[in-house]
Amino acid sequence: MAELVQMNMIQALNNALDIYMQRELNAVILGEDAGAFGGVFRVTEGLQQKYGPERVFDTPLAEVGIVGAAIGMALGGLHPIAEIQFADFVFSAFDQIVSEAAKYRYRCAGQYSVRMVIRMPYGGGIRGGHYHSQSPEAYFAHTPGLRVVIPSGPYEAKGLLLAALDCPDPVIFLEPKKIYRSVKTHVPKDYYAIPLEKATVVREGRDATLVAYGSMMEVAREATLLAEGEGYDVEVIDLSSILPYDLKTVLASVEKTGRLVVIQEAPRTCGFASELLAEVQQRAFTRLRAPLQRVTGFDTPFPYALEEHYLPDKERVLDVLRRTIEF
Amino acid sequence: MIPQMRSILNEDGSCAEEFLDLVPDGDLVAILRAIALNRVMDRRLMTLQRQGRLGFYLTSTGEEAVTVGAAYALRKDDPIFLTYRELGALLWRQAPLNAIMNQLIGNTQDVNKGRQMPVHYCFREYHIPSVSSPVGTQLPHACGFGYAARLLKTGQVALAFLGEGAASQGDFHAALNFSGVLNAQAIFLIRNNGYAISTPESIQTRARSLAIRAEGYGIAGLRIDGNDLLAVVQAVKEAAERARSGGGPTLIEALTYRMGAHSSADDPARYRPEEEAQQWEQFDALARLRLHARWRDVWSDTMEEEAWADAEKAVSQMIADGERWPPPPVESLFDDVYERMPESLRTQKEEYLRFLREKKK
Numbered sequence: 001m002a003e004l005v006q007m008n009m010i011q012a013l014n015n016a017l018d019i020y021m022q023r024e025l026n027a028v029i030l031g032e033d034a035g036a037f038g039g040v041f042r043v044t045e046g047l048q049q050k051y052g053p054e055r056v057f058d059t060p061l062a063e064v065g066i067v068g069a070a071i072g073m074a075l076g077g078l079h080p081i082a083e084i085q086f087a088d089f090v091f092s093a094f095d096q097i098v099s100e101a102a103k104y105r106y107r108c109a110g111q112y113s114v115r116m117v118i119r120m121p122y123g124g125g126i127r128g129g130h131y132h133s134q135s136p137e138a139y140f141a142h143t144p145g146l147r148v149v150i151p152s153g154p155y156e157a158k159g160l161l162l163a164a165l166d167c168p169d170p171v172i173f174l175e176p177k178k179i180y181r182s183v184k185t186h187v188p189k190d191y192y193a194i195p196l197e198k199a200t201v202v203r204e205g206r207d208a209t210l211v212a213y214g215s216m217m218e219v220a221r222e223a224t225l226l227a228e229g230e231g232y233d234v235e236v237i238d239l240s241s242i243l244p245y246d247l248k249t250v251l252a253s254v255e256k257t258g259r260l261v262v263i264q265e266a267p268r269t270c271g272f273a274s275e276l277l278a279e280v281q282q283r284a285f286t287r288l289r290a291p292l293q294r295v296t297g298f299d300t301p302f303p304y305a306l307e308e309h310y311l312p313d314k315e316r317v318l319d320v321l322r323r324t325i326e327f
Numbered sequence: 328m329i330p331q332m333r334s335i336l337n338e339d340g341s342c343a344e345e346f347l348d349l350v351p352d353g354d355l356v357a358i359l360r361a362i363a364l365n366r367v368m369d370r371r372l373m374t375l376q377r378q379g380r381l382g383f384y385l386t387s388t389g390e391e392a393v394t395v396g397a398a399y400a401l402r403k404d405d406p407i408f409l410t411y412r413e414l415g416a417l418l419w420r421q422a423p424l425n426a427i428m429n430q431l432i433g434n435t436q437d438v439n440k441g442r443q444m445p446v447h448y449c450f451r452e453y454h455i456p457s458v459s460s461p462v463g464t465q466l467p468h469a470c471g472f473g474y475a476a477r478l479l480k481t482g483q484v485a486l487a488f489l490g491e492g493a494a495s496q497g498d499f500h501a502a503l504n505f506s507g508v509l510n511a512q513a514i515f516l517i518r519n520n521g522y523a524i525s526t527p528e529s530i531q532t533r534a535r536s537l538a539i540r541a542e543g544y545g546i547a548g549l550r551i552d553g554n555d556l557l558a559v560v561q562a563v564k565e566a567a568e569r570a571r572s573g574g575g576p577t578l579i580e581a582l583t584y585r586m587g588a589h590s591s592a593d594d595p596a597r598y599r600p601e602e603e604a605q606q607w608e609q610f611d612a613l614a615r616l617r618l619h620a621r622w623r624d625v626w627s628d629t630m631e632e633e634a635w636a637d638a639e640k641a642v643s644q645m646i647a648d649g650e651r652w653p654p655p656p657v658e659s660l661f662d663d664v665y666e667r668m669p670e671s672l673r674t675q676k677e678e679y680l681r682f683l684r685e686k687k688k
Contacts, residue, residue, distance in 0.1 A: 026479070054478055060508055065467055065501030069509070072471020075406075075456055077479055080471070092497070099461045100468070106663045108449035108457040109440040113666070144664050144672075168666040197669060244669030 004186040009179060012154035012187050013043045013119075016161040017081065019191050021051050024079055027165070029056045031066060031083030040085055041121060041180060067093035067118060071101050074114045081165065087122035087174060088131040094139070101170040102145035117164045117171045122150075123215050123265060124297075124311050125178035129304040135214075135266035135297070140172045141243040141275070147171040148243040149196055152217035154185045159194030160240060167196060176215035183218075199246035201253065205235035207325050208259035208290075211250055211276065213239040216263040216312065223317035230318075232325055242272050247279055254280055258289035259324045263312050268296040290327035293320050330538050332582060334552035335561060340618030342557060349560045350399070352625045358399060358556065359620055360634045361418045362391040362613050367638035368414065369587070372431065375646065376591040381431060383445045389554075389586030391415040392612035393518050394488070396559030401486060401567055406454045406472055408465040408487035411446045412518065412585075416488075420453040424641055428649030440663070441655045462523075463489060463496030466515065470502045473511030473576065484570045486514040486563070491580075492523025494540075495531050506576040507544040513576040514566045518553065520585035525598040538580035546576050553581030554612045557619075586611065657683065 007015065021027050029035075029044055029051075035058035038045030048056035059066050063084055070080035084090045090097070097118070105113035124133040140148045147169050151157035157175065164171040202217075203224060212220040217238050224234045235253050239245055254260050260280055262273035273294040281292055295312045303310050335346045350358065369386035376384040387394060394415030398407060407416050417427060426438065430448055433441030439449055439457075449457035456468065469487035476483040493499055494517060506513045517537055521528055534540075541548020547569060551558045559581060566577035584607040588595050595604075608614065620626030661668060661676040668676075 028478070057509075060501075060504050062497075062501045062504070064497055065470075065505040068464065068467020068498060068501060069471035069474065069505050072468035072473070072485070073475045074471070075468060076472035076475025076483075076485070077481075078471075078475045095461055096464060096467065096498075099459060100464050103459070104457060105666070107439065107442045107447070107459070108451070109438060109442060110663045110666075111438065111449055111451035112456055147665070244665070244671045247671060 002188040002190055002192070005189050006184050007154045007187040008181045008184045009151070009154045009157045009175070010041060010043055010181060012158040013161055013175065014045060014047070015187070016158040016165070017044065017047060018050070020162065020165045021047060021055065026077060027055070027079040027081060028073060029081045029083070030059050030070060032059060032061050032085050034058060034083045039083060041177065043119070044083065063089055063093040064096055067096040067101070070116050070118070071096060071104070071114050074116045075112055079165070080116045082116065082118045084118060084120035086132050087120040087136050088134045090120055090136065097140070097146070097172070098143045102143045105169070106145055113168060114170045115168050117161070117173050119173045119175060121177035121180070122174045123176045123178055124302060124307050125215065127304070127307065130302050133302040133307065135264070137174055137242055138266055138271050141272050145170070146243060147196060147241065148174065149241050150174045150176070150214040151240065152176070152214055152238050153179070153183055155187050156194060156238070156240065158187055159192050160196065162191060163193040163196050166193060174214060178215045179218060194240070196241050197244050197246055199240060199249040200238045201235060201249065202238050203234070203236040205233040205257070207233045207257060208261060208321055209235045209237060209250065209253040209257045210261050210263070210317070210321065211237045211239055212263040213242060216265055219312055219314055219317055220263055222314035223321060226314055226318045227321050230322070232321060234321060250276065250280060251284055254284045255287045258287055261293045261295060261317070261320050261324055263295045263317060265297050265311055267299045268294060269299050271296055290324045293324050295320050330536060330548065330550045332550050332552055333558055333562065334555045335557040336555045336615055336619050340615070340622035342619065346557050346561070349557050349564070352623060354399070355620055355623065356625055356630070358395055359616060359626060360637070361395050361415065362616065363634040364418055364638040364641065365391050365395070365415050366613070367635065367642050371642050371646065373591060380650070381445060383591055384431070385411050385446045385590040386587040387412045387414050389607065389611055390518055390520055390583045392556040392559050392616065393516065393553045393581045393583055395419045396556045397486060397488070397516055397563045400560045400563035401484065404454050405484045405486060405567070406456055408456055408469045408485060409448065409458050410465065410488050410490060410493070411458055412490070413488050417448060417450070417453070417455065420455065422450050422453045422455070424645040425648050426450065428645045429652070432649045432652070433654060434649065434652035435655050436652050437655070440659050463493040463498035466493070466498050466502035467505065469513045469515065470506040470509065470511045473506065473513030473570065474509045476512045477510065482571060484512045484514060484567045486516060488516050488518060490523060491517055491519040491528050491531055491537060492526065494537050503540070503544045503546065503576070503578060507546045510573065510575050512570040514563065514570060515576065515578045516563070517578070517580045518583055519580055520583050522585050522589070522599070524589040524593060536580065538578060541578040546578060548578040550580045550582065553583030554610055554615055556612065556616050583612070
């Protein structure tokens with residue numbers, strides 16, 4: 001029986017990195033303030049002290065340099081783990097991610113490939129305004145060759161990060177910073193991996209399928225409890241990976257419930273929820289009993305003073321669930 | 328202060344005796360033959376493009392002292408991060424002509440499975456990582472590779488080529504700054520050929536030298552005569568030794584001239600006077616090296632004729648061989664996106680192949 005330890009997401013991520021660094025001598029961690037200081041969110045705390053400044057190091061302040069150099073390190077035989085301080089700052093490295101990391105294996109037919117993980121805290125709920133709150137997952141999910149992974153709690157964070165680190169493809173690992181410290185759960189102390197590309201049914205139900213990922217899983221659970229109080233039995237799915245993603249699990253659920261609601265905190269138009277709705281309506285059309293629905297952020301820049309209105313919450317989700325089930 | 332341009336070859340082809348060992352006689356002959364081959368390939372492949380038998384081509388005529396010279400000065404396992412104008416480096420590494428032609432055509436024999444436009448080479452066997460089109464993205468890769476080489480103690484030095492236009496990119500700044508800070512075993516070699524497509528160097532920077540930027544990154548920097556093979560070999564050897572012994576990265580600015588168009592889609596007559604290229608002919612890399620070889624008395628008219636004739640023959644054979652093969656099978660379109668094909672992509676593949684089968688009926 002595996003030993004369990006209470007951890008928040010920061011501790012779980014730190015623990016995963018520690019396990020990996022110990023095992024893989026070619027692994028290196030780089031990022032702004034990620035070395036001596038342990039990262040502004042403390043995810044890499046103590047690792048430089050343990051593994052030395054050549055394997056865990058601070059970089060100059062330039063995201064394009066962090067990602068670009070990490071790609072070169074991967075080509076040269078290291079396993080780089082790059083930290084971008086906030087997902088909002090990744091865009092200066094966008095070219096390196098979408099033109100280089102994502103396409104490297106394909107364009108040379110596998111002669112070289114870029115095995116690396118780019119970690120970045122994302123999402124709202126911390127009063128961060130435009131540039132400390134965004135959810136950029138759809139930009140990356142539109143890029144073949146990348147994997148986009150988003151954990152929803154400490155247990156998921158550790159298992160998915162270890163799977164991402166063992167994955168030979170470049171992985172964008174988005175960490176929901178709103179719940180970095182707010183939730184503590186039992187996490188196995190030793191190595192374990194949660195398969196990428198695999199969704200999890202976290203609650204079974206008959207009346208509707210509710211799909212979310214990352215910090216919106218918390219909202220999904222809360223809304224489900226409210227719905228239960230009104231007599232609705234909602235099935236909840238944690239997607240975990242949005243590229244490539246597990247359509248099968250979602251389809252199996254929708255074929256049973258006939259109804260689908262997807263939550264995302266990113267803006268609505270061309271968000272990941274749109275993609276999921278399109279696939280489901282095509283492949284489960286005859287089983288549907290109500291229009292497929294999204295609960296999303298708005299098509300505005302991420303606000304500051306009014307962020308609680310922008311972010312989907314349990315009331316908004318409940319409202320949409322109600323209208324979907326009563327359609 | 329603008330660094331002096333370093334050159335070794337004198338106008339009459341002579342040089343000081345101390346530099347003769349940089350490239351021994353036998354190698355000098357081999358390099359001349361490689362340059363002849365480079366030129367024949369450029370001419371014949373551009374014609375092939377004009378005949379509609381090749382989608383695209385891009386010459387490096389005039390810049391071979393930099394491209395061949397740099398490859399010559401490196402260890403065989405030092406990775407060279409190419410742009411699209413360094414055929415000479417591939418030729419010196421002995422990448423087979425057939426492999427090059429298969430890439431240009433994108434046929435079944437291409438080790439890159441026809442995934443990229445012509446001249447976007449990748450030959451891992453010869454330590455040539457993959458070329459891409461966005462300008463300057465390869466520069467941070469050389470930095471990272473050079474860091475990996477230091478950590479893993481492979482002794483390798485990563486060299487990245489770039490044009491003077493790429494020095495305007497943010498990636499250039501990041502790569503050089505990171506390389507300095509990380510003490511990466513890397514060399515950044517600018518082929519300053521005067522033009523980025525139609526844009527002259529004066530529009531890339533108000534500064535009168537690019538090498539001078541090295542000072543701002545706290546690394547070694549020098550400016551050399553890029554049509555002087557010995558100057559190139561000396562500079563790259565020196566930089567490689569510095570990097571290998573832990574002395575840090577080097578920025579080299581090699582002054583040369585793009586004798587041809589930017590690419591098969593370009594027409595330089597629209598933006599630069601024809602006389603300009605003609606003026607450069609006498610200072611051209613091949614002209615200068617030939618003069619030097621004659622001064623050393625290791626190159627004759629017969630050898631010259633032989634070199635061109637051999638090159639023509641090899642290129643004819645290469646074209647004929649490459650054109651025999653069809654494009655890769657349609658199924659391969661879906662491979663290598665990930666190490667293992669995801670379910671979603673498998674579905675797309677199956678649906679498309681079914682469509683093709685039904686269309687044929």
